[in-house]
Amino acid sequence: MVLENIKKIAFFLPDLRTGGAEKVFVQLANSLSDQGYSVDLLVAQNEGTLFSLVNSNVQILAFSQAKKTKLSLLFSSIAGLYRYIKHNKPHTVFSTITGANLVAAFVKVLLPKQSTKIILREASSVHNSGLAYRWLSRMLYPQSDGVIAGSNGVMKDLVSYYSVSKIKTFLIRNPVDLALIKKLSEEKVMHPWLLNNHSSLIVSVGRLTAAKDFVTLIKAFKLVRDERASKLIIIGEGECREKLEEKVTELGLQNDVGFVGFRENPYPFVLRADLFVLSSQWEGFPNVILEALALGRNVVSTDCHAGPAEILSGIGGCTLVPVGDPEKLSSAILEKLNDTLDTREADDRLKEYAIKTVSQRYIELMDSI
Numbered sequence: 001m002v003l004e005n006i007k008k009i010a011f012f013l014p015d016l017r018t019g020g021a022e023k024v025f026v027q028l029a030n031s032l033s034d035q036g037y038s039v040d041l042l043v044a045q046n047e048g049t050l051f052s053l054v055n056s057n058v059q060i061l062a063f064s065q066a067k068k069t070k071l072s073l074l075f076s077s078i079a080g081l082y083r084y085i086k087h088n089k090p091h092t093v094f095s096t097i098t099g100a101n102l103v104a105a106f107v108k109v110l111l112p113k114q115s116t117k118i119i120l121r122e123a124s125s126v127h128n129s130g131l132a133y134r135w136l137s138r139m140l141y142p143q144s145d146g147v148i149a150g151s152n153g154v155m156k157d158l159v160s161y162y163s164v165s166k167i168k169t170f171l172i173r174n175p176v177d178l179a180l181i182k183k184l185s186e187e188k189v190m191h192p193w194l195l196n197n198h199s200s201l202i203v204s205v206g207r208l209t210a211a212k213d214f215v216t217l218i219k220a221f222k223l224v225r226d227e228r229a230s231k232l233i234i235i236g237e238g239e240c241r242e243k244l245e246e247k248v249t250e251l252g253l254q255n256d257v258g259f260v261g262f263r264e265n266p267y268p269f270v271l272r273a274d275l276f277v278l279s280s281q282w283e284g285f286p287n288v289i290l291e292a293l294a295l296g297r298n299v300v301s302t303d304c305h306a307g308p309a310e311i312l313s314g315i316g317g318c319t320l321v322p323v324g325d326p327e328k329l330s331s332a333i334l335e336k337l338n339d340t341l342d343t344r345e346a347d348d349r350l351k352e353y354a355i356k357t358v359s360q361r362y363i364e365l366m367d368s369i
Helices: 020-034 070-088 098-110 131-143 152-160 178-184 214-227 241-250 267-271 287-294 308-312 326-336 343-353 355-368
Strands: 008-013 038-043 059-062 092-096 117-122 146-149 169-171 200-205 230-235 257-261 275-278 299-302 319-321
Touching: 008 020, 008 070, 008 098, 020 038, 020 092, 020 117, 020 287, 020 355, 038 070, 070 098, 092 098, 098 117, 098 131, 117 152, 117 355, 146 152, 152 169, 178 267, 178 287, 200 214, 200 267, 214 230, 214 241, 214 326, 241 257, 267 287, 275 287, 275 326, 287 299, 287 308, 287 343, 299 308, 299 326, 308 319, 319 326, 343 355
Parallel strands: 008 038, 008 092, 038 059, 092 117, 117 146, 146 169, 200 230, 200 275, 230 257, 275 299, 299 319
Antiparallel strands: none
């Protein structure tokens, strides 16, 4: 695709650590650059593991090359984005993750006469924000040209909690690169439980934080393991790891629950699982559910705010359970281990999240504001 008047677009986020929001922006930057746009990827600090996934024709600019305190990083980000917009005059800057969104919205206030459009993408539920972030978001989010939500739940939060006008909120689903996920899932991984045909394998992926509520999953798995031979692999790293390992020991599950840490490519584990489980207390939009569906896995998820119900509703072989209820979660796991995913329904749902579809929605939004 060749554009007569090439538009410069920038995507701004804190860093390129592996996370759902970061992957979304890398995919979008790559897709729009492939369509002929001039794309810059702006990061507050030069940190993360996703740099290798960025197309060579996307320029990466870091406002800080070294680790800084939160306060100094805030000032360097404001100054860096301000100078970038003044000098480069991009058509649109998209930002994601609350800290980067606040910086982008504040820079918008500092540059009232600048033609650059500032469009925020809210990656998480308001329930994941502290009081200070909520107050600042309520003050600054409405100053942007628009705010994107990946789910209806988050879109309602933007209006109710952040005082964003309804006409400034836009529902655009998260992209899923189906071809890439399937390709990565074929990578060979050495783990004895992937070769064990005598036990059911349950896999869950996420940062080891309170929001992901792996404690409830471990309690539920104890009930499952008491009923049938099963193994649980948890992929991710975080501040709750020690607490979770203690819970595993307390319940006598050391031989049946495995923590494999952070994996840049978790898909081989998901592909070989008999069931994928998400136990979160809240989400913004859980990309991991889409990725599990793309690999043909049944999914059991908590009916948390926001996103899982919008993805899984009506798909055979998947189900939702109340948040924080080990008994109901274990019952659902046992049921769905014997169920079959309705791949036709799953594939129809996944079409909404194809990268080409989603990137076109971003282009349409950018051109309409």
